[in-house]
Amino acid sequence: SLDILEKFKDPEICKELLDCLRAELDGDIRFMEVCGTHTVAIFRSGLHSVLPDEVIHLSGPGCPVCVTHESEVNAFLDLAGKEGVIIATFGDLIKVPGDKGHCLKNAQAEGAKVEIIYSPFDSLELARKNPDKTIVFLGVGFETTAPTIAATVLMAKQEGLKNFKVLSFHKLVPPALDVLISDPETKIDGFILPGHVSTVIGVHPYDFIGEKYGKPAVVTGFDPVDILQALLHMVRASKEEHPKTINQYQRAVSESGNVKAVEVMYQVFETSDALWRGIGMIPDSGLEFREEFAEFDAKKVFDLDIGECPPLPGCKCGDVLKGKMTPEQCPLFGKACTPAKPIGPCMVSTEGSCAAYFKYKVD
Ligand code: SF4
DSSP states (O other): OHHHHHHTTOHHHHHHHHHHHHHHOOSOEEEEEOOHHHHHHHHHTSHHHHSOTTEEEEEOSOOTTTTBOHHHHHHHHHHHTSTTEEEEEOGGGTTOOOTTSOOHHHHHHTTOEEEEOSSHHHHHHHHHHOTTSEEEEEEOOOTTTHHHHHHHHHHHHHHTOTTEEEEEOOBOHHHHHHHHHTOTTTOOOEEEEOHHHHHHHOSGGGHHHHHHHOOOEEEOOSSHHHHHHHHHHHHHHTTSSSOOOEESOTTTOOTTOOHHHHHHHHHHEEEEEEEETTTEEEEEEEEEEOGGGGGGBHHHHTTOOOOOOOOOTTOOHHHHHTTSSOGGGSTTBTTTBBTTBOSSHHHHSTTSHHHHHIIIIIO
């Protein structure tokens, strides 16, 4: 009920949890949250400023817009420039720059057809209404969005929609965590795991964090009580040799996740290597079309060559996404780069770490 949900915001419970946390800490603990919604929740609730000094917060790569690689943005721009193509995309992608600082918004101003949509199903409607054009939906997002996009593809196939394509740059969270935790420079002691992604994949895909690295990992909700409870679990689990993945967000996440959604996702896609902004190529961390669905694959249909390109000059998003630098340590933060005039994707996206730091720490 609503009353129970209110409890997850209760300041008294937060205070008690903070006291427990202080009492049980024995040294620094560096935790990374890997979801943009958590980044914003930690700042908006004020938690960032009340956490004990020993609890060090690192922002991770959990905003799908932020990890979209410069060469992937270049591919969007390449497609947007093609005759007869209409790009269908979620709004937050259009200001994300490629390696030359150019974005879809610039392309749109120069005459490219770019339609902002709210659901992938809207792109099917665009395809129906524009039979003489090719609609390319930009498939960006984690395990949370990929099943819906797979369902859209299944629907297009069933309907025989020939002018609907998807550029699949989906990314999978667990392989990125493996790369981050094994990086000795980042020194992560534990993860606050993404609630939304976990509703789809469940708890077990993260088990390697405890088994292989002996570090705690807690699937966590988005209210202050959730986050503090997760930190307390993390402090306790860090004393174990091989902690099991903890599910703090049981009101939304089941152990096995949404089996049907995962099934639909893998009916259409299979895992592939993927490029992450600031991190580079991560094996098996992306999704590409299975051969049976090749007719919907914009990469194949338009023969796109997506090679690695240099990073966006001056922007430190890569180091921010890996937890090696806080946004304020970027020389451009709050000066040349602000939400009104963003340079990198971490400032473009409202869930990006730079935007969250700017909004809640500078304002
Ligand atoms: Fe990139 Fe701007 Fe963040 Fe610096 S402040 S890392 S330039 S997005």
